[in-house]
Amino acid sequence: MSIAGWKRRATPTLLFSFGFSAVAVLFLLMMLVLFLWQSIPVWRHEGFGYLFGKQWFYRGQQFGALPMIYGTVVVAALALVMAALVGIGTAIFIAEFLPSRARLIVKIMVELLSGIPSVVYGLLGVLFLRNWVYAALAHFDPLSGDTLLTAALLLAVMILPTIMTLTDDALRGVPSAQRTAARGLGLTHTETILSVTLPQAAPGVLSAVLLGLGRALGETIAVFLVVGRQDNQWPSNLLSLRPLIESGQTLTSKLGGSETHIAYGDPLHWAAIVGLGLILLALTVAVTMTGIRLGTRKASDA
Amino acid sequence: MRKWKNNVFVAVTGACALLSCGVLLLIVGAIFFRGLPAISWNFFTEQIRLVGAAGGIFYNLVGTLILISTALVVCTPVALGVGLLCGVYGRHSRWRERFMVLLHLLNGVPSILFGILGLIVFVKFFGWGKSWLSGGILLGAMILPTVTIALIERIESLPAKYLEAAAGLGLNTSQIIWSVIVPQSLNGLITGSLLGLARAAGETAPIMFTATIFAGATLPHGIKESPVLSLPYHIFVLAQDSFDPSVGEKLWGTALVMVGMVVLLSLIALPMRLRIHEEAYHP
Amino acid sequence: MKKRTTLEQPVMTTPDHPVLEARNLTVTAGGKTILRDIGFTVQRHQVVGIIGASGAGKSTLLKSFNRLLELNPQFRVQGDVRLSGQSIYAPEVDADELRARIGIIFQQPVVFPKSIFQNVLFGTRHHDKVLRREWPDVVERALGEASLWNEVKDRLHESALRLSVGQQQRLCLARTLAVDPEVILMDEPTSALDPKSTEAIEELILRLKTTRTIVLVTHNLGQARRVADWLTCLSVRDGAGEIAESGCCADILTNPKSDEVADFFLSRKRLAVTPSPM
Numbered sequence: 001m002s003i004a005g006w007k008r009r010a011t012p013t014l015l016f017s018f019g020f021s022a023v024a025v026l027f028l029l030m031m032l033v034l035f036l037w038q039s040i041p042v043w044r045h046e047g048f049g050y051l052f053g054k055q056w057f058y059r060g061q062q063f064g065a066l067p068m069i070y071g072t073v074v075v076a077a078l079a080l081v082m083a084a085l086v087g088i089g090t091a092i093f094i095a096e097f098l099p100s101r102a103r104l105i106v107k108i109m110v111e112l113l114s115g116i117p118s119v120v121y122g123l124l125g126v127l128f129l130r131n132w133v134y135a136a137l138a139h140f141d142p143l144s145g146d147t148l149l150t151a152a153l154l155l156a157v158m159i160l161p162t163i164m165t166l167t168d169d170a171l172r173g174v175p176s177a178q179r180t181a182a183r184g185l186g187l188t189h190t191e192t193i194l195s196v197t198l199p200q201a202a203p204g205v206l207s208a209v210l211l212g213l214g215r216a217l218g219e220t221i222a223v224f225l226v227v228g229r230q231d232n233q234w235p236s237n238l239l240s241l242r243p244l245i246e247s248g249q250t251l252t253s254k255l256g257g258s259e260t261h262i263a264y265g266d267p268l269h270w271a272a273i274v275g276l277g278l279i280l281l282a283l284t285v286a287v288t289m290t291g292i293r294l295g296t297r298k299a300s301d302a
Numbered sequence: 303m304r305k306w307k308n309n310v311f312v313a314v315t316g317a318c319a320l321l322s323c324g325v326l327l328l329i330v331g332a333i334f335f336r337g338l339p340a341i342s343w344n345f346f347t348e349q350i351r352l353v354g355a356a357g358g359i360f361y362n363l364v365g366t367l368i369l370i371s372t373a374l375v376v377c378t379p380v381a382l383g384v385g386l387l388c389g390v391y392g393r394h395s396r397w398r399e400r401f402m403v404l405l406h407l408l409n410g411v412p413s414i415l416f417g418i419l420g421l422i423v424f425v426k427f428f429g430w431g432k433s434w435l436s437g438g439i440l441l442g443a444m445i446l447p448t449v450t451i452a453l454i455e456r457i458e459s460l461p462a463k464y465l466e467a468a469a470g471l472g473l474n475t476s477q478i479i480w481s482v483i484v485p486q487s488l489n490g491l492i493t494g495s496l497l498g499l500a501r502a503a504g505e506t507a508p509i510m511f512t513a514t515i516f517a518g519a520t521l522p523h524g525i526k527e528s529p530v531l532s533l534p535y536h537i538f539v540l541a542q543d544s545f546d547p548s549v550g551e552k553l554w555g556t557a558l559v560m561v562g563m564v565v566l567l568s569l570i571a572l573p574m575r576l577r578i579h580e581e582a583y584h585p
Numbered sequence: 586m587k588k589r590t591t592l593e594q595p596v597m598t599t600p601d602h603p604v605l606e607a608r609n610l611t612v613t614a615g616g617k618t619i620l621r622d623i624g625f626t627v628q629r630h631q632v633v634g635i636i637g638a639s640g641a642g643k644s645t646l647l648k649s650f651n652r653l654l655e656l657n658p659q660f661r662v663q664g665d666v667r668l669s670g671q672s673i674y675a676p677e678v679d680a681d682e683l684r685a686r687i688g689i690i691f692q693q694p695v696v697f698p699k700s701i702f703q704n705v706l707f708g709t710r711h712h713d714k715v716l717r718r719e720w721p722d723v724v725e726r727a728l729g730e731a732s733l734w735n736e737v738k739d740r741l742h743e744s745a746l747r748l749s750v751g752q753q754q755r756l757c758l759a760r761t762l763a764v765d766p767e768v769i770l771m772d773e774p775t776s777a778l779d780p781k782s783t784e785a786i787e788e789l790i791l792r793l794k795t796t797r798t799i800v801l802v803t804h805n806l807g808q809a810r811r812v813a814d815w816l817t818c819l820s821v822r823d824g825a826g827e828i829a830e831s832g833c834c835a836d837i838l839t840n841p842k843s844d845e846v847a848d849f850f851l852s853r854k855r856l857a858v859t860p861s862p863m
Contacts, residue, residue: 011474013386013475016386028407031419087318089315093315116329117505118505120504123553178697183684184689185764189308193311195707214410218413284410285407291406305679
C-alpha cells in the first residue's frame with residue numbers, strides 16, 4: 001500500500017496520533033529516568049561495590065547485588081538451555097515430519113498453553129515440582145525443594161511454548177524450493193534439514209531463543225515461589241554444581257518480596273531496591289535489542 | 303548409514319515433541335481435574351470466606367474484570383495512535399522502525415518493574431495508595447505492545463485497492479483513516495485486545511503493590527485507597543503458605559477459572575489470528 | 586540398485602532395453618487423476634522432449650521419474666517406472682540414492698545461499714566418499730561440463746547469489762553433474778532465461794547427451810526441434826493427462842498424426858507469429 005503524498009496537515013487525527021504516540025514514548029522514558037534517579041543514593045553509597053558486592057544486609061546498610069545477579073543469570077541460562085534443546089527439537093519434528101493437520105493441532109495447543117498465567121505455573125511448582133525435586137535430590141540431602149534448579153525447571157516449561165512456536169515459524173519461512181532442490185540432489189530428509197533448512201532459519205531460531213531468554217530473565221512470580229529466596233548465596237566455587245541444588249535469590253524474587261514494601265521509608269534501602277530494578281531493566285533491554293538487531297539482519301538477507 | 307542417521311534424527315526430535323506435549327498435557331490435566339470439583343454456580347457468585355477455605359471468588363472475578371477493562375480503555379487510544387503513526391502517516395519513514403523498537407522494548411520489560419514504577423508514581427507520588435486505577439493503567443501499558451503490533455500488522459495487510467479507491471474519490475487522509483482504514487483493521491484491534499486482555503488477566507506482579515489486596519475489598523469507591531481483589535493475587539498469596547486441603551480445592555478452582563478465562567479469550571481471537579498470520583507469512 | 590557399483594558398465598541398449606521406462610503409470614492427487622496410463626521409453630544418450638498444453642501433467646510426469654513426487658504425501662503413484670530395467674518403486678530401493686542417478690533441473694534456478702564452490706559440491710558431499718583434497722577437481726570438472734568454468738573460475742568463493750539467472754541455471758546444472766547422474770531431468774530449464782542463456786543451455790544439452798541421457802519438458806517447439814531426438818506429447822483427455830502421440834521428433838513436428846497434437850502446434854504457431862507484447 002503506498003499512496004503517494006499523504007498530506008501532513010495538522011488535522012485532529014494527526015494530532016491524536018502524534019499525541020498518543022508521545023504518551024507511549026514518555027512512559028518508557030519515565031520508567032528509565034525514575035529508576036535511575038531513585039537509585040542514585042545506593043550508587044553513591046556503594047559505588048561499583050553495589051554490582052560486585054556479595055553481601056546484602058539491609059539492616060546493616062550493606063547492599064551487594066552480585067548473588068542476585070548470579071541467581072538470575074544461572075536460573076535463566078539453565079532454563080534456556082533446557083527449553084531451547086527440547087523446543088527446537090520439537091519444532092523441527094512438527095514442522096518437518098508431521099502431516100499438516102497434526103501440526104496445526106499441536107500449534108494451536110501450544111499457543112493456548114503459552115497463555116497460562118505465571119502464577120498458575122508457580123502454583124504447580126509449589127504443589128508438585130518442589131516435592132519432586134526434593135525427592136530426586138534426596139541423595140544430596142537438600143534443605144528443601146526450593147532451589148535454583150527448581151526455578152530453572154519451572155521457567156524452562158514456561159518458555160518452551162514461545163521457543164517452539166517461533167522456531168516453527170522460522171523453519172516454515174524457508175522457501176520450499178530450497179528443500180526440493182536439496183532432495184532432488186539426493187539428500188535425505190535429515191541432511192536437508194541440517195544443511196539447508198536449519199541454517200537458513202537460523203536468524204529466526206536465534207531470535208526465538210533470545211525472546212525466551214528475555215522472558216526467563218524477567219519472570220517474577222513463578223520464580224519467587226520456588227527459588228527459596230535465600231540471600232547471600234554466593235558459591236565458593238563458581239564452577240561447582242552445588243549452588244544449583246540450594247536455595248537462592250534472583251533479582252526478580254527479591255523485588256517481588258516484602259523488602260520492597262518496607263524499603264520505601266529508608267532512602268538508601270529504597271535506592272538499593274530500585275537499583276536492582278535498574279540492573280534487571282538493563283539486562284532485558286540488552287537481550288531485546290540483540291533480538292531486534294538479529295531480526296532486522298534476517299530481513300535484509302532475505 | 304545415511305538412512306540410519308535419518309532415523310535417529312527423526313526419533314530424537316520425535317522424543318522432544320513427545321516430551322513437550324506430555325509435559326504440557328500433564329499441566330492442563332492437573333489444573334482441569336483438580337480444579338473441576340470446585341466449580342459450581344456458588345463458586346462464581348459468593349465471596350471468599352475463611353481465608354479461602356470456603357465461599358467463592360465473586361469479588362476476585364469482579365476485581366480482575368475491572369482491572370482488565372480499565373487496561374483496555376487506557377490502552378486502546380494509545381494503540382490506535384501509534385498504529386496510525388506507523389501504519390499510515392509514517393508508513394515509509396523511520397517512525398515505523400523506531401516505534402517497533404520501542405514496542406519490543408516495552409514488551410520485554412519484566413512485569414515486576416511495572417509494579418515498582420506504579421509504586422513510585424501512583425501509590426506514593428500521587429498519593430493514591432492502592433487503587434484499581436493504577437492497576438488498570440499499568441496493565442494497559444504492559445499490554446500496549448501486544449495490541450499495537452496486532453493492529454499495525456492488520457493495517458499493513460490492507461489491500462491497496464481500498465485506499466486507492468477512497469483517495470480517487472477525493473477523500474483526504476483523515477477521512478480515509480476513519481471511514482476505510484479503521485473499520486477494516488478493527489478485527490486486528492480486537493484480536494490484539496483479546497490477546498492483551500488474556501495476558502493482563504493473569505498478571506500478578508504489576509498489581510500486587512499497586513492495586514490489589516487479598517481480602518476485604520468489594521467494589522471500588524473512588525480512586526484513592528480503592529483496591530480490588532483479583533484472581534492471580536488470590537492464588538499468589540495462598541500459594542505461599544502451607545494450607546489445609548479445603549483451601550487447596552478452592553485454589554485449584556481459582557486456577558482453573560483463570561486458565562479458562564485466558565483460553566476463552568485466546569480461542570475467540572484464534573480464527574482471526576490464524577488468518578492474519580498466514581497472510582503475513584504465506585501471502 | 587542401491588550401490589552404483591553394480592551397474593558400472595552401461596548396459597548396451599537396444600529398443601528392448603531403454604535406460605528409463607514408464608509402464609501404465611497413473612498418478613493421482615487427492616481424488617483427482619493427474620496422469621493416466623502413461624507408457625514412455627527413453628533410450629540411452631538421447632534427448633527426449635515432453636510437450637503439451639499447460640496443465641497436462643508434464644512436470645508431474647518428470648517428477649515421477651526420480652520419485653520427487655513423494656515429497657508431497659498427497660500424490661499416489663500406480664504402475665511402474667524402471668531405470669535400466671529395475672523398478673524404482675520397489676520397496677528395497679533407496680529414493681535418496683536413486684536421485685543421485687537421476688538428477689533434475691527446475692524452471693527457476695534454485696541456488697543455495699553459499700559460495701559457488703560450495704553449491705557445486707552440495708550434492709556430492711553427501712553421496713560420495715570424495716576426499717577433501719579432491720574437491721577442487723570435482724568442482725572444476727562439473728563447472729567445465731556445464732560451460733561455466735571460464736566465467737567463474739576466479740570467483741569460486743563468492744556468493745552464488747551474485748550470478749546472473751543464466752549463470753545460476755548453469756550452476757544448478759553443474760551441481761547436478763557433480764553427482765554424476767545417468768539421466769538428467771529438465772523441467773522447462775530455459776523458460777526464465779534470456780535468449781542468449783537459452784542458446785547456451787541448448788548447446789549444453791546437445792553436448793551432454795553424448796555422455797548422459799536427457800528428458801526435457803519444454804513448451805517451446807523451436808527448442809524441441811533444435812535439441813530433441815524423440816518427442817512425447819501429452820494432452821488432457823477426460824480430465825487427466827495421457828500420451829497423445831510419441832515418436833521421432835522430426836516426424837511428429839512435420840506430420841502429427843493425432844488431432845490434438847496438430848491443434849496444439851497450430852496454437853503455438855499462432856502465438857509465435859503474433860508479436861508478444863514486450
